[in-house]
Amino acid sequence: MFVINCPYCGERDQSEFSCGGEAHIVRPKQPTELSDDEWAEYLFMRKNIKGVQFERWNHAHGCRKWFNMVRDTSNDKIHAVYKMGEKPPVI
Amino acid sequence: MTKYRINKTRFVDQTKTVSFTFDGKKYHGFEGDTLASALLSNGIHLIGRSFKYHRPRGIMSCGSEEPNAICQINDNTDLTEPNVRATEIELYEGLKASSQNCWPSLNFDIGGINNLISPFIPAGFYYKTFMWPKSFWKKIYEPLIRLSAGLGKSPTQPDPDIYDHKHEHCDVLVIGGGISGIISAKIAAKNNLKTILIEDKNILGGSTIYQNNKNFIIDNQKSNEWLMNEISELEKLDNLIIKTRTSLAAFHSYNYLLAKENISDHLPLDKKNGSIRQRLWKIRADKVIVAAGAIERPLIFNNNDRPGIILANSVKKYLDFYGVSTGLNNIIFTNNDSAYETAVSLFEKGISVKIVDIRKKSSSNIVKNAEDLGIKIYWNSTVVNTFGYKKIKSIEIMNLSEDGSNVTGNKHKIQCDCLSISGGWTPMVHMHTQSGGKLDFREIDQVFVPTEKSENHINVGSCNGDFELEEIVKNTNNKVKKFLNINEGGFDKISVLCSKESEKKNIWLLPNTISESKTKSFIDFQNDSTAKDIKLALREGFKSIEHVKRYTTTGMATDQGKLSNMHALGIIADTAGVKMGTLGTTTFRPPFTPLTFGAIVGRSVGKFFDIVRKTSIHEWHVQNNAKFENVGQWKRPWYYPINNENLHEAVQRESKAARDSAGILDASTLGKIDIQGSDASEFLNRVYTNAWSKLGIGKCRYGLMLNEDGMVYDDGVTTRLGENHYLMTTTTGGAANVLSKLEDYLQTEWPELDVYLTSVTDHYSTASICGPNSKKILKKLFPNKDFSDEAFPHMSYQNAIIDKIECRIMRISFTGELSYEINVESKYGKSLWENCIAAGEEYKITPYGTETMHLLRAEKGFIIVGQDTDGTMTPIDLQMDWIVSKKKYDFIGKRSLYRSDTIREDRKQLVGLLTDDPNEILEEGAQIVFELDKKPVDMIGHVTSSYFSPNLNKSIALAVVKGGKKMKGQKLFVPMENKNINVTVSDFIFLDKDNKRINA
Structure with a gap:
């Protein structure tokens, strides 16, 4: 059970949050121009890294804001949290 | 005093007798005893039968590691508890315990025959034997296995006890109240850190508290005396919480820990009443110090499981802590020095003791102490066999060969009534590894010890692999001070004398002839x-x-x-x-250690198990005999039986009334999202498959929402309340997820859109009136309102007032009938409903529930997301091509609608099914096949909705069938357990295809 530092509310228990999977996957601006393979890449392909992973989290039972989090999946160490639209930190 | 209660100690109050029963027979122990020590004091070793071979088994340890002495506690149907370790249960007046896994009795157990046939039931016996013949499984093997499975008996009645949860925060949590835990807690608490010390026993002190041996001296006192003083000082510290009878259950990441406190388990029966039984502590600690100790290892030799074979340190604890001797003629079998402490203790109490040691010699103080007392030691020897069926009577020993891999010489038989065994110590690294810590293997004494890497927790004492008193005290002091960043004080100047072990030897499986x-x-x-x-x-x-x-x-x-x-x-x-x-x-x-379900769920039982959501009209439904169904957390009226009607009869009546005159439904539970902002129309364009920009103010439109993979996600009617203001409705169960999904797109993909979403599900109550007489009822309710089709057409909304209460009236229909939904602020919901019922009385307005709603919409061929869809249906599969805009450049899921998989023509598609026998009602979920004789049978689809329609007087069903779109008129089969039902694929709109009713 992590303690997550919501960029809007501060430190809160993990039970207030939900994880939205890999971060920085941008929805294509012109989906109609993509091939099936390219669209499938966006739609289905997600990394499952043992190590540092960039993730989307939602403070679902709090401010309801989405934000990004850098977490090492091998030891659950949280390296950084940052707001949507902000540049990912170099880890 | 009984024959085996040979010693007075400060931990057991021998002035306070406690009576209890074991297997129906009454015994006495004292306050401070465990069930195990009390049984041993009565000379009882045989406690249970083993799981597979039903061999007699006795008490083997004195703690949570006990494998044999597990009992059934209590004999009533609600409080009885299986698999309770006799070593952990504190004795109380009226305790009833019984043995497990034996029939007809503990002393004569039929299952004991398994011991004789054991050569035929090796490991993997079940996997190998019960494979064939296949037909044996259901009738023979499974009942047999079920008969022999399990150890105790579960209660059959609900648990009447109260359990509790509590959250706690602290600077330092110390796990374990032995000597290293006490030192740690004192250092932390004295340095102004809020500290919690938890200990699973009823008193602090671990194994040092009964270490009354002259070879173990701290600051010129015997180690137990020194610790006693430390504990009384500890109890005076303000910022230290000491929790005894509290065992750590789990150590999660970020120092989140669960601990179970036993509050009333140890109290006499008449004092338990009304008290909380157990409390689960949820602790978030800044720093954690694990001082969980070590568990003594057994030795592995032939017939090492007889009652009377007990771990050596446990023998010492029964003697020095409880004052109970486990035998009067002891043999100690060891590979290390710690068992010699037991030998000395036994000798000092005048009990006969001999030692068998696999080592060739040992030169430590404690061994010299034993030798000086004249205790007979068989060096370089091992036990090769033991005798005595229900209690050990004698052992055979032999010499070990030079390398220890074999035995040599002659067998030597020695009589005994207790064999104390010690195979060394295993550090309790469970907590460390649960929190994500890693282990190193230490060759010299063959133990896994924690690898220290975490900044937030450390291990001290014997759980860290420090076994000798001097290293325990000094290393704990140094480590804790460093960990907590403390420079001054502590136990820097302490002097410790102890026996030190230099000869080590371990043989995992001892040799035999x-x-x-x-x-x-x-x-x-x-x-x-x-x-x-x-x-x-x-x-x-x-x-x-x-x-x-x-x-x-x-x-x-x-x-x-x-x-x-x-x-x-x-x-x-x-x-x-x-x-x-x-x-x-x-x-x-x-x-x-096992947690009770009670402790896990705490107070979340009965009506507190889950949140229950009720509409403001709920009371009326209850008064009018509604049966309810759960939809998500909502309680929705399912049907309203009159005069003992069953579900079918009530639904037939309700649906006929709704089509023939008027029906009324509580639609308050539908999800409602208020959407505002200058980009609200554009937002709806992107989330729904159809176009929204041209929807006039005051108009309503049905929308279908997809996932990005093109599959139908939710549906509902959205009303344009103003230029930049919409009210979206969602399915009852989908409301929260839809809102969350919309927020996700707004915040992460389209932050440039000016749109604000607010959940208003609970803010409004909705009465939906449908049927050919609904317009007349509405006119009675709102006499000043023009309900003509010109003034108030289908798919539009108007504001109105009733009894000074503002309403929104939507003319929309989920039943295919002329239909109005009246929305008011929730607090007025019941009064609105009662007004509707009163106004509808002359038209016999009939309240109907979800079941009738489902039937009515199925007659009309309207889908229910989640019933007729399952996350694999596109709008095209549902034959709803009409709702998918071809003009819009993009919307959620659009691109997926022409992936190679979604354009397949043999996808499962929505169809109607008519049974050849119009009175035959299909089962929802039933499989559909094309050919009956083909094997294996191809299942080409399944029934999603099925009803008997009273309005059409025949059975109707919706189904999804592979390539169903092109199958109209096709004969198919629905095979059931005892018959095959013939069906024909039909249109899925069964009633009023040209919408005459809606526009009536």
């Missing part, structure tokens, strides 16, 4: 796994410790292998010829 296949050297006592089972698993090709564990069930009993895991690993390593450290360990999972 007879072949392994004829011995029973138990490793896992509770699951009856022996050394030969492990070797068999290896011969059969299992290599990983995790596989061997599951194949032999070693370490899988209720004790979770606390005594057995290390020996299993050691024997695997020796047999496979690899280094033990390279094998790794099995995973230590929480909880450390």
